[in-house]
Amino acid sequence: MTAEPTTVAPAQAPAPGSPPPAERERVSAFASLSRVMIVAFVRDRSALFFVLLFPLMFLMLFGTLLKGASSPHAKVEQVGAVRVLDSVQGEARAGLEQVLTITKGDDEAAALEKVRKGDLDAMIKEGPDGKVVVRYSAADQVRSGSVQGIVNSVVQQANQAATGKPPAFVMESSQVEDGSLKPIQFLTPGLLGWAVATGAVFGAALTLVGWRQKKVLRRLRLAPVSAGSVIASRVAVSVLTALVQTAVFLVVATTPFFGLKLTGDWWLIVPLVVCATVAFMSIGLLAGSIAKTEEAANGISQIIVLPMSFLSGSFFPTDGMPGWLEAISQALPLRHLVTASQSVLSRGGGVMDALPTMGGLLLFAAVMTGISWKLFRWED
Amino acid sequence: MTAAISADGIRQRYGDVQAVDGVSLTVEAGEFYGILGPNGAGKTTTLEILEGIRKPDEGRIELLGLAPWPRNPKLLRRIGVQFQASAFFNRLTARETIRTFGSFYGVGPKAADAMLERVGLTESAGVMTDKMSGGQAQRLSIACALVHGPELVFLDEPTTGLDPQARRNLWDLLRDINAEGRTVVLTTHYLDEAEVLCDRVSVMDRGRILRTGAPAALIREIDDTVRISVESGQLPIDTARELLTAAGAETTSLEDDGVSLSLSTRLPAPVLSVLADRGALRGLEVRGATLEDVFLQLTGREYRA
Numbered sequence: 001m002t003a004e005p006t007t008v009a010p011a012q013a014p015a016p017g018s019p020p021p022a023e024r025e026r027v028s029a030f031a032s033l034s035r036v037m038i039v040a041f042v043r044d045r046s047a048l049f050f051v052l053l054f055p056l057m058f059l060m061l062f063g064t065l066l067k068g069a070s071s072p073h074a075k076v077e078q079v080g081a082v083r084v085l086d087s088v089q090g091e092a093r094a095g096l097e098q099v100l101t102i103t104k105g106d107d108e109a110a111a112l113e114k115v116r117k118g119d120l121d122a123m124i125k126e127g128p129d130g131k132v133v134v135r136y137s138a139a140d141q142v143r144s145g146s147v148q149g150i151v152n153s154v155v156q157q158a159n160q161a162a163t164g165k166p167p168a169f170v171m172e173s174s175q176v177e178d179g180s181l182k183p184i185q186f187l188t189p190g191l192l193g194w195a196v197a198t199g200a201v202f203g204a205a206l207t208l209v210g211w212r213q214k215k216v217l218r219r220l221r222l223a224p225v226s227a228g229s230v231i232a233s234r235v236a237v238s239v240l241t242a243l244v245q246t247a248v249f250l251v252v253a254t255t256p257f258f259g260l261k262l263t264g265d266w267w268l269i270v271p272l273v274v275c276a277t278v279a280f281m282s283i284g285l286l287a288g289s290i291a292k293t294e295e296a297a298n299g300i301s302q303i304i305v306l307p308m309s310f311l312s313g314s315f316f317p318t319d320g321m322p323g324w325l326e327a328i329s330q331a332l333p334l335r336h337l338v339t340a341s342q343s344v345l346s347r348g349g350g351v352m353d354a355l356p357t358m359g360g361l362l363l364f365a366a367v368m369t370g371i372s373w374k375l376f377r378w379e380d
Numbered sequence: 381m382t383a384a385i386s387a388d389g390i391r392q393r394y395g396d397v398q399a400v401d402g403v404s405l406t407v408e409a410g411e412f413y414g415i416l417g418p419n420g421a422g423k424t425t426t427l428e429i430l431e432g433i434r435k436p437d438e439g440r441i442e443l444l445g446l447a448p449w450p451r452n453p454k455l456l457r458r459i460g461v462q463f464q465a466s467a468f469f470n471r472l473t474a475r476e477t478i479r480t481f482g483s484f485y486g487v488g489p490k491a492a493d494a495m496l497e498r499v500g501l502t503e504s505a506g507v508m509t510d511k512m513s514g515g516q517a518q519r520l521s522i523a524c525a526l527v528h529g530p531e532l533v534f535l536d537e538p539t540t541g542l543d544p545q546a547r548r549n550l551w552d553l554l555r556d557i558n559a560e561g562r563t564v565v566l567t568t569h570y571l572d573e574a575e576v577l578c579d580r581v582s583v584m585d586r587g588r589i590l591r592t593g594a595p596a597a598l599i600r601e602i603d604d605t606v607r608i609s610v611e612s613g614q615l616p617i618d619t620a621r622e623l624l625t626a627a628g629a630e631t632t633s634l635e636d637d638g639v640s641l642s643l644s645t646r647l648p649a650p651v652l653s654v655l656a657d658r659g660a661l662r663g664l665e666v667r668g669a670t671l672e673d674v675f676l677q678l679t680g681r682e683y684r685a
Contacts, residue, residue: 032483040471215467218433219524222461223484224453 029225033233037207041241051202051241055195056248059187062315063258066183074121074143074150075101077111082126084158099150122147184260186317188253189341193276194305194314195249196242197334200277201301203238204284209297212288217378235281242277243270261346268344268354272337275361279333282368289375308332313339333364382445384409384532384563390429390439392587399425400436401587407565409531412558414578415567416671418679422587423567424464424536430565431461431534444532457485460530464537466521468509474520475505478527485528492527499523499553515546519553526557533557535566539573551577571671581671585679598674605632605673608651609642611663615655617641623654 041047078085088096096102102124105111111123115135121143122136134151136144160167211217220230246269253260283304291297309315311328312335321329329335340357343349385407392400400422407413415423428434430441432448432455441448446455468477475496482492496502499519504512512520518538525533538554539547554577558564568574574581575595582592591598617636624631624643629650634643640663645651648666655661 028483028486032480036469036472036476036480039476040469043471210470214470215463215465216469218463219461219467219481220484221433221451222431222456222459223481224456225484226453 029223030229030233030236033225033230034237037233037237038240041203041237047202051195051199052245052248055191055198055245056252058194059191059249059252060258062187062191063184063253066187067258073099073101074147075103075119076122076124076147077103077105077114077120079105079108079111079123079125082124082132083130084126084132084155085124087158088154096150096154100147122151124151182259184253184258185346186313186342188249188260189345190312190314190316190338192246192249192273193312193334193338193341194309195245196273196276196337197280197305197309199241199245200238200280201284201287201305202298203241204234204281205288205291205297205301206284206294207234208285208288209291209294212377212379213294215379221378235278238281239274239277242273246270246273263344263346263348265350265354266345268349268351269341271358272340272344272354272361275358275365276333276337279361279365279368282365282372283333285372286368286375289372289377292380308334311335312337333361336360382409383407383442384411385413385430385441385443385565387430387441388439390426390436390441392425392429392434392436398587400429403439403584403587403589405582405589405592407563409563410558410561411563412554412577412579413563413565414574414581415565415584416569416571416574416581416675417567417584418569421584423569423584425587426584427534427536427565427567431459432456457528458531460525460528460533462521462525462533462535462538464540466509466517468517468520470510471508473506473508474501474512474516477509477520478523481524482527487528495523495527496520500549514541515543515550518542518546518550522550522553530562532563533565535564537567537569539568539570547573571675575671583675583678590678591674595671599669599671601674605644605646605669606648607642607644607665607667607669607673608648608655609640609663609665610655610660612636612639612641614660614662615641615658620654623658624651627651627654629654 041051085102108123108125111120112135114120115123115137118137118139120137121140122134124135125133127133132151132155134148136147138144211220250260250262250269252258254262284301287300287304288297291300311318311321311325312332313329314334318326318329318335336357340349340354343353383406385405387406388404390400390403391398403422403426415426417423425434429436429439430443430448432441432443432451435449443455444458446452448455469480472480475493478496479489479492482488482495493502493505496505499522501516501519501523504516507516509517509520518541522535522538525535535554539550542550551573554564554566558577566577578595580592580594581598582589583598584590591601593601617634620641620643621634624634627650629645629647631651632644632646635641641660643651652666655664
């Protein structure tokens with residue numbers, strides 16, 4: 001064979017006026033790798049489910065279950081006429097019905113049976129001598145306590161009004177921290193943190209191991225693609241995924257049904273989630289550097305993500321943790337994401353609450369990436 | 381003219397195993413070059429070192445006049461590589477795969493699709509790569525290695541696991557690529573493949589190159605041994621040995637495996653006349669030396685295809 005190798009024309013000549021080839025191809029390798037990862041992710045039904053749908057199901061489930069849990073709203077049945085209650089009318093009546101659902105009936109025995117079974121929180125009737133009789137179940141002490149308190153206050157007000165004099169002492173109360181008791185306010189940042197951690201850790205670990213196993217890493221090494229564009233594209237896709245998760249969570253949580261109220265600088269969730277994604281990816285990178293197979297990468301990621309979520313307050317508040325667990329919790333990036341996003345989403349936190357956390361998350365990412373760098377292998 | 385590959389004194393050790401033990405070779409531009417050897421001979425490691433994936437413990441390599449180490453993107457866009465196992469991204473179709481690889485080299489989608497057409501995969505363009513047959517995957521893998529029009533192409537056992545028809549189709553493709561002036565280096569353990577395709581082959585075993593040359597020259601180089609076999613049971617082997625010795629027909633091997641009585645000799649005429657005299661010509665086969673004989677003689681090993 002004597003043909004000149006120089007007769008082999010490149011498949012496509014660069015168009016005049018386009019940027020220098022190296023620059024143009026770096027952009028295009030980045031775009032094309034990002035596209036490859038997005039397409040693979042969208043086609044992977046189980047990944048889509050676990051990253052997007054599953055956390056959302058948790059939010060909707062917990063959000064619905066815990067909706068009424070902290071409300072003192074009680075159901076009572078009024079048997080026959082009760083003058084003190086019936087006399088409450090107008091605005092006062094509306095106020096009363098916010099805390100008590102009062103149904104009326106005639107059968108005392110049946111009403112008592114309902115109280116025993118827990119269908120009602122209490123039964124109210126007027127005794128022969130004008131006494132207001134409240135029969136309650138002790139099963140839910142908070143509810144029964146609040147029913148007694150409410151009825152008592154109605155009676156006292158009626159007594160006081162009967163004297164014809166203005167009350168000597170008045171209590172005025174108002175709630176501090178808008179709705180701090182509402183479960184959706186801590187559920188949203190907690191579960192969102194868990195979702196973002198899952199997506200980023202698994203995304204990084206499985207891509208690394210999958211590409212290593214399928215020799216794609218090796219093939220990329222033999223293509224004029226820089227390591228920078230490979231890493232940048234993976235980070236970009238993970239950040240995009242995390243932002244989609246954030247958007248979906250916020251849209252669902254702020255519907256009137258779940259009733260999340262966003263405060264002041266809630267947009268700070270965006271840079272927070274971006275920094276946290278990078279931190280979680282560094283965990284995934286470490287898992288992927290250690291693991292040889294996709295199954296192992298899956299297992300290692302799960303072993304890290306789930307306990308981290310529990311210790312970071314993703315599912316329930318961590319206030320009651322013993323000191324040593326608290327110390328572990330403080331070392332986890334998710335803990336700081338959850339705390340900071342609670343602060344900016346629903347507690348009126350501002351830039352100064354989020355900035356230190358973002359710095360910490362990026363520092364964590366730098367340290368973990370450094371460790372992974374030492375353990376990294378191109379091939380099995 | 382600069383040689384496509386020049387390698388000198390390459391050594392690579394894995395633990396106790398000297399996988400490559402002093403390989404030196406030169407591949408001229410435009411040549412179709414084969415590295416032939418049994419499994420575990422060090423072919424793939426040698427190829428990986430030449431491609432620049434592995435840095436050898438010792439030795440000097442130049443591809444197209446450039447050092448492959450450290451990684452040199454300018455060089456990478458002039459070479460194309462296909463691995464033994466196809467390296468595809470998950471959950472992509474054939475078309476998406478070749479376009480993705482094309483994009484790494486600045487090759488547009490149209491040119492990428494044209495390459496798909498060239499390897500006869502246009503009809504399977506929408507098939508997911510993990511659903512492709514072995515032959516389709518192999519052709520896609522080669523298309524990915526060629527998409528950017530490389531001057532130098534490395535193929536690692538490209539026809540392993542293919543059915544005979546697919547194998548021949550692939551041979552045609554490889555010959556076309558070479559005819560365009562691209563240098564092709566391939567490893568194979570199929571001797572017929574090397575004989576049919578390669579301008580020159582290196583026979584490799586235990587990390588060393590035993591002999592290099594054009595297949596025909598290598599075959600001629602070994603003694604002009606002829607293998608003769610007839611159906612078993614026409615002539616007892618001991619009788620045959622006596623008669624042949626008496627006739628002065630020296631044999632290098634003589635055996636009867638119950639199916640055929642076969643022997644190798646440099647003097648076929650007296651052997652054939654002995655067999656004819658005894659009326660033992662049923663099922664007669666005579667064939668000259670092949671690369672297989674070269675291989676056997678050089679490696680002293682059982683040939684394992």
